Amino acid sequence: LLNHAGVVGRLINEFSMLPGVGPKTAQRIAFYLLNAPEEVAHRLSDAVREARDNIKYCSVCSNLTDIDPCTICGNDKRSKAVICIVQEPRDVIAMEKSRSFKGLYHVLHGAISPMDGIGPEKLKIKELLGRLHKEKVEELILATNPNVEGDATALYLARLTKPLGIKVTRIAHGLPVGAYLEYADGVTLTKALEGRQEM
Numbered sequence: 001l002l003n004h005a006g007v008v009g010r011l012i013n014e015f016s017m018l019p020g021v022g023p024k025t026a027q028r029i030a031f032y033l034l035n036a037p038e039e040v041a042h043r044l045s046d047a048v049r050e051a052r053d054n055i056k057y058c059s060v061c062s063n064l065t066d067i068d069p070c071t072i073c074g075n076d077k078r079s080k081a082v083i084c085i086v087q088e089p090r091d092v093i094a095m096e097k098s099r100s101f102k103g104l105y106h107v108l109h110g111a112i113s114p115m116d117g118i119g120p121e122k123l124k125i126k127e128l129l130g131r132l133h134k135e136k137v138e139e140l141i142l143a144t145n146p147n148v149e150g151d152a153t154a155l156y157l158a159r160l161t162k163p164l165g166i167k168v169t170r171i172a173h174g175l176p177v178g179a180y181l182e183y184a185d186g187v188t189l190t191k192a193l194e195g196r197q198e199m
């Protein structure tokens with residue numbers, strides 16, 4: 001790989017930091033943008049800046065949003081009695097694509113992982129408890145990933161919330177063990193949701 005100095009090198013470096021983008025792809029994207037009409041590059045940089053400046057956490061569910069509360073929390077047609085707890089905003093997108101869930105979400109922004117130094121205090125659990133005290137919630141569906149961290153997080157949340165008299169369920173392991181919710185297709189997610197079991 002050639003060593004590019006200056007502004008071009010900087011651009012390649014920035015792209016190579018993106019998840020899933022290696023140095024070769026970074027170089028390809030950089031040169032594509034430099035060779036394309038100016039407005040292509042401007043549109044991209046505007047979109048990045050605008051999204052980054054305007055996206056914040058929903059004050060209810062902690063999902064990423066540009067309006068607060070987000071469009072899901074603000075939708076009167078959705079059931080407020082059921083909250084599906086997921087690890088990441090991309091998991092909400094996966095669940096929404098499956099079209100099988102009509103309740104609300106809560107996004108933890110991670111999972112408990114002692115090896116990575118992530119304890120419960122680093123997740124949006126305080127916010128969840130605040131919700132449970134304020135709203136009348138009948139069921140919590142724990143849809144954290146079916147791997148060690150996701151299971152540990154589900155167990156922790158079940159112990160924490162069951163004393164509040166709320167039904168706590170875990171999505172079925174129709175998902176392969178160690179899998180990530182975001183990669184599951186709609187049918188698998190729907191089945192996992194339907195087959196959920198009380199913890």
Ligand SMILES: [Zn+2]
Binds near residue numbers: 061069070
């Ligand atoms: Zn929300």
